[in-house]
Amino acid sequence: MTKPRIYSGMQPSSGSLHLGNFVGALTHWRQLQEEGDAFFSIVDLHALTSIQDPKVLRQQVRTLAAQYIAGGIDPQSSCLYVQSHVSAHAEMAWLLSIITGFGEASRMTQFKDKTAKKGIEAANVGLFTYPILMAGDILLYDTNLVPVGADQKQHVELTRDLGERFNKRYGETFTIPQPRIAAETARIMDLQDPTRKMSKSAETDKGIVWLLDEPSRTLKKIKSAVTDTDGSIRVDAENKPGVTNLLGILSAFTGRTTAELADEYDGQGYGVFKVAVADAVIGELAPIRERTLELLDDPAELDRILEANAARAREVADATLHRAMRAMGLR
Ligand code: AMP
Numbered sequence: 358m359t360k361p362r363i364y365s366g367m368q369p370s371s372g373s374l375h376l377g378n379f380v381g382a383l384t385h386w387r388q389l390q391e392e393g394d395a396f397f398s399i400v401d402l403h404a405l406t407s408i409q410d411p412k413v414l415r416q417q418v419r420t421l422a423a424q425y426i427a428g429g430i431d432p433q434s435s436c437l438y439v440q441s442h443v444s445a446h447a448e449m450a451w452l453l454s455i456i457t458g459f460g461e462a463s464r465m466t467q468f469k470d471k472t473a474k475k476g477i478e479a480a481n482v483g484l485f486t487y488p489i490l491m492a493g494d495i496l497l498y499d500t501n502l503v504p505v506g507a508d509q510k511q512h513v514e515l516t517r518d519l520g521e522r523f524n525k526r527y528g529e530t531f532t533i534p535q536p537r538i539a540a541e542t543a544r545i546m547d548l549q550d551p552t553r554k555m556s557k558s559a560e561t562d563k564g565i566v567w568l569l570d571e572p573s574r575t576l577k578k579i580k581s582a583v584t585d586t587d588g589s590i591r592v593d594a595e596n597k598p599g600v601t602n603l604l605g606i607l608s609a610f611t612g613r614t615t616a617e618l619a620d621e622y623d624g625q626g627y628g629v630f631k632v633a634v635a636d637a638v639i640g641e642l643a644p645i646r647e648r649t650l651e652l653l654d655d656p657a658e659l660d661r662i663l664e665a666n667a668a669r670a671r672e673v674a675d676a677t678l679h680r681a682m683r684a685m686g687l688r
């Protein structure tokens with residue numbers, strides 16, 4: 358049997374990945390790249406919907422590339438590339454927009470969430486068509502598996518619907534992908550407000566561990582994590598969200614179950630427990646931070662890696678794009 362094609366991507370929409378991205382996405386990808394033929398993109402066209410400063414965008418693309426590599430994505434075996442380097446993405450989004458219903462696109466909950474605060478009038482059209490661009494990303498590579506967080510499930514379902522609709526209307530063209538949704542346990546919560554997931558869009562970053570934070574800062578953030586006053590260390594998401602989140606983090610970084618860890622640390626006090634969490638996190642993240650900084654020190658080499666991978670991506674994407682164009686009566 359041939360290896361499954363795996364495709365995923367992240368937006369270069371912050372100055373660094375955080376602990377949630379690392380546990381929920383990167384460690385998952387790292388594992389999957391062993392099992393399949395993987396493509397991992399830096400979706401800068403998507404990030405344009407929220408970033409206006411060209412310098413910031415360029416820097417964040419390089420930082421994300423360095424963090425993918427430092428975090429364990431091997432740019433020799435996986436295709437790690439920047440979306441805008443492959444022009445087929447923008448073209449495919451247009452073709453797919455033709456078969457997407459306006460009502461269908463209007464039902465995307467992420468668009469509704471993102472426009473809830475400022476209202477729909479303030480949103481750009483790119484934010485609205487964002488899921489169509491994403492569907493194109495996935496369909497261009499004959500993808501079998503799409504590892505994403507639960508928040509992206511609806512977009513992968515749209516991708517499947519569009520692929521099936523296209524195949525029915527114009528003839529067999531696209532492979533229909535399956536989502537691979539990260540386990541709920543891979544969801545990391547904000548250290549200051551453990552009822553909300555750790556997110557780059559939080560108001561303060563006191564509860565966010567950035568992969569580029571210095572170890573001393575990470576230690577401080579974990580030591581100041583909000584817990585509770587009952588003193589026991591056990592899994593209880595409802596009554597003890599802070600402690601439960603820390604157990605989840607420790608479990609992700611040690612490979613041990615939260616139940617085992619709760620047994621070991623209960624009775625030792627939150628101080629000891631938090632230091633153990635910080636040690637495990639820093640032990641893994643400090644070398645990744647160092648490697649990221651090294652890679653960023655040589656942007657020409659980083660750009661060379663990205664260009665070599667874009668050439669590989671173009672070959673696959675252009676073939677699929679042309680197949681779709683011909684099916685529709687173009688070219
Ligand atoms: P985002 O930071 O929202 O662009 O998400 C990038 C990737 O990281 C997606 O695959 C998300 O599912 C994942 N992710 C984001 N935040 C978290 C979190 N707090 N815990 C686990 N995974 C997350």
Ligand code: TRP
Nearest residue numbers: 364365366367368400491494495
């Ligand atoms: N929309 C995804 C997110 O915000 C990023 C993304 C863009 C993506 N294109 C993709 C993820 C294709 C998986 C496959 O996380």
